[in-house]
């Protein structure tokens with residue numbers, strides 16, 4: 650993404666706002682005073698070394714665990730301290746780094762479970778349309794635990810989309826995928842964002858993929874936000890190179 654486009658994006662009204670967000674686990678400060686905002690329709694990347702607090706941030710945004718302090722809003726509504734169900738009703742959905750599929754159910758059933766709370770009888774066509782979109786329709790009757798890893802990751806995304814989110818959080822969606830699957834995923838996420846009018850936050854260790862995909866990125870290190878900006882700004886930021894990118898540039 651070009652820097653000019655990223656700057657234009659950051660001038661729009663913020664839709665997700667984090668102010669002074671912290672999370673402590675006993676003596677461990679997993680997140681310290683994190684503040685940033687994400688604009689409606691933005692694809693926002695989150696990177697940082699293992700243990701930096703990326704998944705913890707998703708846990709706070711999705712209600713898995715509350716912040717110790719700080720404020721989170723999505724589209725002006727208070728999010729901090731709400732349950733996962735309440736946040737899902739506000740339009741926030743996520744996938745998990747360690748997948749949470751129902752292995753003994755079929756691919757189709759996994760999506761139907763995620764659609765269950767919706768009124769109306771047309772659930773199966775909706776589920777099949779999502780599977781089609783994620784290129785999984787031909788596997789609809791297979792058990793989820795029989796799928797190759799890349800397909801499982803895409804099924805997890807289909808399940809999250811089934812809840813009709815406006816903000817979708819993806820925790821390492823390309824982990825375990827081969828290079829061509831990663832490229833396909835990149836195209837798929839860009840299409841999904843358009844079709845479903847999503848705001849996306851993506852955690853990913855494969856930095857080239859993220860730099861290609863994202864408008865802006867944030868870098869966490871030991872629970873602190875150390876950089877925020879366009880992919881180009883992040884790529885050339887000395888602090889980020891020292892903490893994370895190293896020789897991987």
Ligand SMILES: Nc1ncnc2c1ncn2[C@@H]1O[C@H](COP(=O)(O)OP(=O)(O)O)[C@@H](O)[C@H]1O
Pocket residue numbers: 674677679697698699700701702703704705706
């Ligand atoms: N539920 C928890 N209880 C205790 N410590 C936790 C918990 N969740 C995460 N942590 C710790 O918080 C830090 C950040 O973890 P995490 O958010 O998973 O990092 P990342 O996703 O960036 O690799 C790590 O030191 C991890 O061990």
Ligand SMILES: [Mg+2]
Pocket residue numbers: 703704705746
């Ligand atoms: Mg993680």
